[in-house]
Amino acid sequence: MAPKAVYIHIPFCTNKCHYCDFTAYVVDGQPVEDYLAALEREMELTVAEVPPGEIETVFIGGGTPTVLNPQQMERLLLSIRTYFPHWSNEWEFTIEANPGTTGEELLEVMQAGGVNRISFGAQTFRPDLLQKIGRIHGVEDIYRSVEQARSVGFDNISLDLMFGLPHQTLQDVQKTLIEALKLEPDHFSCYSLKIEEGTLFHHLYERNELPLPPEEEELAMYQWIRSNLPRYGYIQYEISNFSKPGKESRHNSIYWLNEEYYGLGAGAHGYMNKVRHANVKGVKEYIHQVQHGKRPVLERHEVNAQEEMENFMILGLRMLKGVSCTRFYSLYHKRIEEVYGSVIERLVEQGMLTVQDDRIALTEKGLIYGNEVFASFLI
């Protein structure tokens, strides 16, 4: 069956944040037009190989997709419509945006092109902290951008927040959340900072110059977020994600359900016909390869049956509702106990998993020690 989801990567940013190790390049001087042309060509090459059916979700991520000007955005959205023409009635189309990068004209173009969800990278509401992590937007930008998006008619808005940042305290997180709640977004993603190699933060960390909050405090931040968001009507449906009822990210859910998706653009990952692939990261190389009529794939990995089951577990358990045993059986024609009986038994004994009717899910404890649980499912 053809993938029902499309991911498109825009590897450009106005600047690089100190913690970011995603494929993203400062946009000045980048061949944006050529890149968009190449994307279009990649779509053409890809759908020729794997013809699309009805598309349920599209996600444009980055980088910062909203560094595109309205004309460029219009072009991109048009190409998506061209190569993925059939959309489900209930489609979800998300664009990631940085506060302060979404002018009215751009918002209108987005809406006209079918975008119906915006995910703003707010990160924190403490102005000096925004600066310290290398963001260039201010707190004011967050308010203005969200309001503007609403006035244009967007009614599904998500905010990304980060915790565990250097210099950040539990109190900061509390204040940030209270501020963010005033905007009444439909969805929150709350990510903890992870120090990745090759970032400025990693460099500082190695030199012992990154004052990260202690582990206990970081845990307290997470627990505070988890216990308070529900009081405002947000349901935690995944380790880092909270939403108003019915506003869960359907695109991300496709990842967590281990379903397939198209992945397009430099550095993008895709999963089609049981093959996971990663695209080349460099913009120039990406353009070059596509211009020569080649799909710009850097790595290709055929997922075998065992790995598929592993992924099913480690991704599925991220969702608080957990995994479905009958779905496991219908996909792999093996009972889950047959494959993972002893692992599940041990984890239940350790208080990390619960088994209820058809579902296996993380407990409160399992949520905190998620990696221990997931690692157990790798055979």
Next chain:
Amino acid sequence: MDRREKLKMIRNFSIIAHIDHGKSTLADRILEYTGALSEREMTDQYLDKMELEKERGITIKLQSVRLKYKAKDGQEYILNLIDTPGHVDFSYEVSRSLQACEGALLVVDAAQGVEAQTLANVYLALESDLEIIPVINKIDLPSAEPERVKQEIEDVIGLDASEAVLASAKAGIGIEEILEQVVEKVPAPSGDPDAPLRALIFDSYYDSYKGVIVYMRVVEGTVKKGMKIKMMSTGKTFEVTEVGAFTPHPVLMDELSVGEVGFIVAGIKNVKDTRVGDTITDANNPATEPLPGYRKITPMVYCGMYPVDSSEYDDLREALEKLELNDASLTYEPETSSALGFGFRCGFLGLLHMEIIQERIEREFGIQLITTAPSVVYKVYQTDGSVLDIENPTLMPPPQKIDHVEEPYVRASIMVPNDYVGTVMELCQSKRGQYVDMKYIDTNRVNLIYELPLAEIVYDFFDQLKSGTKGYASLDYELIGYKPSNLVKMDILLNGEVVDALSFIVHRDRAYHRGRALVEKLKKLIPRQMFEVPVQAAIGNKIIARETIKAIRKNVLAKCYGGDVSRKRKLLEKQKEGKKRMKSIGSVDVPQEAFMAVLQVDDNK
């Protein structure tokens, strides 16, 4: 040629040198000079065969080579160069290979002078009445002081160094003169070719096609193909199927007679049947007396070896079986640990020997090991009058059953520059050493003699000696027997449970300090678990130190990786891999380093 005539043309010699003083390079040059190896075959240090030996720059297995040398007097001589291992762990092997020679080259570094190790081996050579030819090597170094070193050889060893060869093995200087002196000064072997066979075994090697290949020196009589031979210490008999010598390629010969060095193959299945130092004789016409000096080698150091993955127990046994084929001094016996499961208690000649075996098992057989800290053999005199040999601290009887305990002592000879004498004496004192003697070698250097418990040498003595003297001190030691000591067994508890594999025996006076230091060290080595883990040190029921490993508070990836599942997997796989390297004891994951931690606790801090 008549056997007696042939005898006159033979010269058997070995090379004595401190590690790094250039023994292997010199051996290579000699091979090259006599044309034994073509240039194509001249890989560096031909005699050091094993990969590990090359890496560590030391010789473990012996080699012997038969060379032809046309001397300046126009005659062709047969030179047998017998290599010796270069580490104190193998001093018995050294003594046996020296026994097979009439002469030795004493190689001394022109900059560093005589070292304790060299000295010890020179004494061994002198005991065997060897003709010693001093060679001052590395004379091309800017820091070379050949005159000072000559003087030192005369003062310290009492050898005439006036004709010492000034050489540089690396640069190929002095090789011919060395060979000339060998021909001239080393006596030809003597002995009766018609007497009953007596041949000295100085090494053996297991070949999977031929069985054991015995390296030996014929002292009297002749050994031939088809002959029935007998090992004099075991009485076992074999039939000789091959006789030959290494040139260094193996070459088959009709016979080996008096004075000759070579190998025999005799359908021997186990190296344990060919004990180093044993005498081979003619089974049908046996000699009455074996050659002197045979000693059964007993391991000095023991440790437990366990597979990390308990399903690899059989693989580990097979690995040990295979290694044993080639290593008569390795012993092993199955043992069980409540913490580590099924494994083996293995005996070694010393720490280096232990490390080599450990590395070979991991490298050549791909088995991940947990090894417990090495222990010496204690003699426990029980109140009922019986005596136990305790090589595993866990097996120590309870205190009320012990009358007293004895531990092995060594006589250590430490050669050290003047400036460090104070430091070394302090170190020896802190390691429970008893001062015996101090000799000035020259105005700069001193030879200190101490009696020390072997356990302290096994512990960290050598490392501390090296670091305390900026590497200038050298050490040699020999076992001198057992002495009573006030020793106690220390247990380590993890999460309230005694971990038998972490128990060790320690002198009562430093038990408290070492216990405390060890729990601190373990706290650092054992990764945090999902729960708090107390680490305690106890003597009997008395807890003497306690630390707590704090619980890990969270381990979750609250990060957005989008569709990149491979990154998530890599992270989890790394985590899982890390766990695989650890042994789960009770519910605590303990890494290999923890079992060795007792060796890394510094008594002086």
